[in-house]
Amino acid sequence: METEKKIIGRCPLCGGNVVKTCKGYRCEHNIGDSPSCVLNINAIIGNRKMADAEVAELLEKRRILLDGFASKEGKAFPTVLELADDGNILMQPVIGRCPHCGGEIRVGSRAFNCSNYANQNAPCSFAIWRNIGGHQLTLEEAKEICEKGITSSELEMYREDGSIYRKRLGVSPDKLQIVKI
Numbered sequence: 001m002e003t004e005k006k007i008i009g010r011c012p013l014c015g016g017n018v019v020k021t022c023k024g025y026r027c028e029h030n031i032g033d034s035p036s037c038v039l040n041i042n043a044i045i046g047n048r049k050m051a052d053a054e055v056a057e058l059l060e061k062r063r064i065l066l067d068g069f070a071s072k073e074g075k076a077f078p079t080v081l082e083l084a085d086d087g088n089i090l091m092q093p094v095i096g097r098c099p100h101c102g103g104e105i106r107v108g109s110r111a112f113n114c115s116n117y118a119n120q121n122a123p124c125s126f127a128i129w130r131n132i133g134g135h136q137l138t139l140e141e142a143k144e145i146c147e148k149g150i151t152s153s154e155l156e157m158y159r160e161d162g163s164i165y166r167k168r169l170g171v172s173p174d175k176l177q178i179v180k181i
């Protein structure tokens with residue numbers, strides 16, 4: 001008799017099915033006495049419960065931005081979870097390089113911030129708000145702004161009266177502001 005399993009997605013390491021278990025998510029080839037795969041994702045990461053849909057997205061994209069992780073002291077923080085080639089799950093808050101000063105851009109709860117914002121010798125105020133005009137920026141869009149200086153497509157944003165407009169987001173000529181183009 002075939003046992004019923006909940007398939008969450010495809011294993012990026014071996015191509016097998018990733019199934020939901022009592023402790024999290026596991027590749028079907030990482031079950032039994034001589035497993036050929038190592039993929040095993042805990043249901044709790046950084047004191048945060050993973051949702052099935054988030055694990056499915058992590059398997060597909062390998063890097064996803066999530067809020068609501070908590071430090072031992074109970075302080076909430078966002079980060080980018082990365083599914084590494086060896087199957088480990090890494091927290092990687094750096095999403096790119098600052099267009100203004102070359103520092104690291106890190107994801108914060110309200111903005112993607114330059115790591116040199118408090119640098120006394122060369123402070124940098126570059127930041128990308130995570131919510132612009134009612135649009136919640138994705139990790140990919142923030143990376144595009146850092147790497148190419150502009151999003152590849154127009155984003156849907158909203159005025160105070162609810163009317164919709166679409167603009168690309170890019171870096172100003174002085175590379176300090178985010179502008180709608």
Ligand SMILES: [Zn+2]
Binds near residue numbers: 015016028038
């Ligand atoms: Zn696998």
Ligand SMILES: [Zn+2]
Binds near residue numbers: 098099102103124
């Ligand atoms: Zn900077």
